[in-house]
Structures are given as structure tokens and as C-alpha cells.
Amino acid sequence: MSSDNLTEDLFGNYNFLLEITGVTDGGTEVVAGFNGISGGGVKIEKRDVTTGNSPRREYEMGPVDYENISLTRGLTINMDLLDWVQEAIEGKDDVKRDGSIILLDNDKSEVRRWDFYAAFPVGWAGAEFSADGSAVTIEKFEIAVAEVRWS
Numbered sequence: 001m002s003s004d005n006l007t008e009d010l011f012g013n014y015n016f017l018l019e020i021t022g023v024t025d026g027g028t029e030v031v032a033g034f035n036g037i038s039g040g041g042v043k044i045e046k047r048d049v050t051t052g053n054s055p056r057r058e059y060e061m062g063p064v065d066y067e068n069i070s071l072t073r074g075l076t077i078n079m080d081l082l083d084w085v086q087e088a089i090e091g092k093d094d095v096k097r098d099g100s101i102i103l104l105d106n107d108k109s110e111v112r113r114w115d116f117y118a119a120f121p122v123g124w125a126g127a128e129f130s131a132d133g134s135a136v137t138i139e140k141f142e143i144a145v146a147e148v149r150w151s
Contacts, residue, residue, distance in 0.1 A: 018071060018141075020084065020099040028099075031081045032138065034074035037101060039067040040114060040148055066145050068122060069101065069114075074138040082136065085121045095120050096146075118146035 014033025021028045045062030076082070087095045096118045103112040126139025 014075065015104055016071065017102040017104065018074075018081075018099065019102060020080070020097050022097050029080065030102075031078065031084075032071070032074050032076040032141070034071040034138070034141070036072035038070045038072070039142075040069040040101075040116075040145075041067040042148070043067070064147075066148050068142050068144050069116065069119075069148075070123075070140055070142045071101070071138075072140050074141060076136050076138060081138075081141070085124050088121045113151045115149045115151065116143070116145040116147065117149075119143045 014035055016034045016037050017030045018032045018034060019028055019030045043065045045065070046059040047062045048057060049060050050057045084095070084097065097120070098115070098117050099119060100116070101114045102110050103114075105111045120143065121141070122144045123140065123142035124138070125141075126137070
């Protein structure tokens with residue numbers, strides 16, 4: 001079975017796929033499917049640069065801050081996602097990864113993609129293991145990101 005068919009068969013009931021770079025020998029792999037996503041917004045700080053007796057305020061842009069991304073009601077079929085969380089818990093230096101969240105339509109075709117950069121896991125809730133040990137359900141998985149680009 002090709003990896004495309006494997007992904008479609010296993011994550012067929014999920015609307016969002018989580019793809020991570022560098023979890024397996026530097027390649028990119030879909031590591032989980034999820035039913036919900038929240039966060040991922042952006043806030044640009046504004047700095048007051050009004051000078052003198054100016055009758056109006058003037059601003060310039062400051063740093064950009066991206067919200068954490070939360071994925072909910074998911075499923076993973078391998079240990080890659082769990083290993084990534086464990087690396088973060090252990091404080092490893094090279095834990096940051098790039099990746100994508102892929103929105104699928106009803107035919108399971110890609111509709112939209114959110115690429116994120118320098119991400120690391122900051123939360124995991126509700127893991128439930130299946131009896132045969134082949135899958136782990138995830139109630140909530142949260143990542144911090146340095147940047148998000150929509151395509």
C-alpha cells in the first residue's frame with residue numbers, strides 16, 4: 001500500500017492533517033489527523049512614536065507575535081508525534097520543527113495549507129491508546145510557532 005493510500009485510509013475521518021518536517025530522517029511526514037483547529041492568529045505590536053506637540057498620534061510596527069495552534073480530537077498511528085513531545089519534555093536543543101496543517105475537503109483533497117516554522121509542542125491532553133497498540137487518540141495537541149504562512 002502506498003503512503004498516500006495509507007494516509008487516506010487511516011486519517012480519512014479527519015479534516016486536518018498535521019505534517020512535520022524532520023521527525024523521520026529529515027523528511028516530511030503526516031503524523032496525525034485532527035477534527036478541529038484553533039489559534040494561529042497573529043498580533044503586531046504598535047509603538048507610539050508621536051513627537052513634540054503633534055495633534056495626532058503616530059505609530060510604527062513592533063514585533064510580530066503568533067498565537068499557539070491547538071489541534072483537537074485527533075489520531076496518530078506511530079510514535080513520531082509522541083517522540084517529539086518527549087524531546088521537548090527532555091529539553092533537547094533541536095526540538096523545533098517546521099510543518100504544515102492541511103485542510104481537506106469532503107473528497108479528502110487538499111483545500112488549504114498553513115505552513116508553520118520553528119514550532120515545538122507546548123501541550124498534550126487526553127491520550128488514549130487502542131488495545132492493539134497501533135493508534136493513539138489525542139484530545140488536544142498544542143504547538144508554539146515562530147511564524148505562520150497561509151497558502
